[in-house]
Amino acid sequence: MEVQVVDYRAPDAAERFTRSLHETGFGVLKNHPIPQDLVERIYATWLDFFNSEQKHDFAFSKEKQDGYFSTAISETAKGFTQKDIKEYFHIYPWGRIPEQLKADAMDYYQRANALAQELLGWVERYTPPEIAKNYREPLSNMIKDSTGTLLRVLRYPPLTGNEPAGAVRAAAHGDINLLTILPAANEPGLQIKGTDNQWRDVPCDFGTLAINIGDMLQEASQGYYPSTLHQVLNPVGEGAKRSRVSLPLFLHPRNDVVLSDRYTAGAYLEERLRELGVKS
Ligand SMILES: O=C(O)CCC(=O)C(=O)O
Numbered sequence: 360m361e362v363q364v365v366d367y368r369a370p371d372a373a374e375r376f377t378r379s380l381h382e383t384g385f386g387v388l389k390n391h392p393i394p395q396d397l398v399e400r401i402y403a404t405w406l407d408f409f410n411s412e413q414k415h416d417f418a419f420s421k422e423k424q425d426g427y428f429s430t431a432i433s434e435t436a437k438g439f440t441q442k443d444i445k446e447y448f449h450i451y452p453w454g455r456i457p458e459q460l461k462a463d464a465m466d467y468y469q470r471a472n473a474l475a476q477e478l479l480g481w482v483e484r485y486t487p488p489e490i491a492k493n494y495r496e497p498l499s500n501m502i503k504d505s506t507g508t509l510l511r512v513l514r515y516p517p518l519t520g521n522e523p524a525g526a527v528r529a530a531a532h533g534d535i536n537l538l539t540i541l542p543a544a545n546e547p548g549l550q551i552k553g554t555d556n557q558w559r560d561v562p563c564d565f566g567t568l569a570i571n572i573g574d575m576l577q578e579a580s581q582g583y584y585p586s587t588l589h590q591v592l593n594p595v596g597e598g599a600k601r602s603r604v605s606l607p608l609f610l611h612p613r614n615d616v617v618l619s620d621r622y623t624a625g626a627y628l629e630e631r632l633r634e635l636g637v638k639s
């Protein structure tokens with residue numbers, strides 16, 4: 360099955376959307392409640408920030424994981440040796456953020472969080488009972504009052520032609536968290552790996568939202584909802600001269616949430632961050 364583009368307000372939206380998540384790990388929503396002018400303002404104002412020197416005043420904290428991650432320290436996907444060609448900023452409600460960017464970022468954070476709670480309700484409702492009985496608490500509850508949910512503003516810089524061989528904007532990876540909400544970026548490039556091992560573009564009409572399952576929900580649903588590998592390739596031609604900005608919100612459960620017999624959310628996250636090389 361291909362990733363479905365679902366009208367959020369259609370009567371069968373929940374059923375179609377969760378089937379897409381089950382079969383591909385991704386679903387795309389149109390006609391959704393996140394204001395597009397807010398998303399576009401965030402893209403524009405953060406691009407200015409990444410183009411300024413102010414970003415260096417917010418160098419990331421290894422302990423807290425908030426702040427600005429430069430291209431020199433950006434993450435290396437599991438199983439890869441080259442760092443991704445990207446810089447990004449991690450926003451938490453308790454973390455550091457440039458004052459002029461705070462109001463829009465927090466507005467978006469809250470709206471996307473509320474939508475995620477609703478979507479997790481859909482996901483739970485359409486989980487087969489034999490799987491749902493293993494959820495230790497309602498999925499929407501797992502992210503309530505979480506201090507771990509993270510808004511990442513990503514900027515993939517224009518390519519110079521001097522990138523290390525094999526380095527890409529975002530090497531193939533699965534997201535660590537429960538669920539990710541990702542507005543269509545200002546430039547194309549996001550692909551997912553199908554069960555046939557072929558890479559496919561994710562539908563990315565400007566104004567839509569892609570939602571994907573993370574490893575923690577795959578773990579909690581015993582694989583019923585798959586965490587699908589995705590990547591952002593380097594553009595060629597004119598696109599290579601432009602920045603790409605994207606804005607994933609990674610919904611994280613509270614640390615004490617039990618995902619499965621093997622893992623709490625907190626233990627799972629520690630293990631994964633160490634593998635990414637951003638935590639010691
Ligand atoms: O930039 C994108 O479109 C995807 C980013 C992503 O997958 C991530 O940061 O985990």
Ligand SMILES: [Fe+2]
Nearest residue numbers: 532533534589
């Ligand atoms: Fe991702």
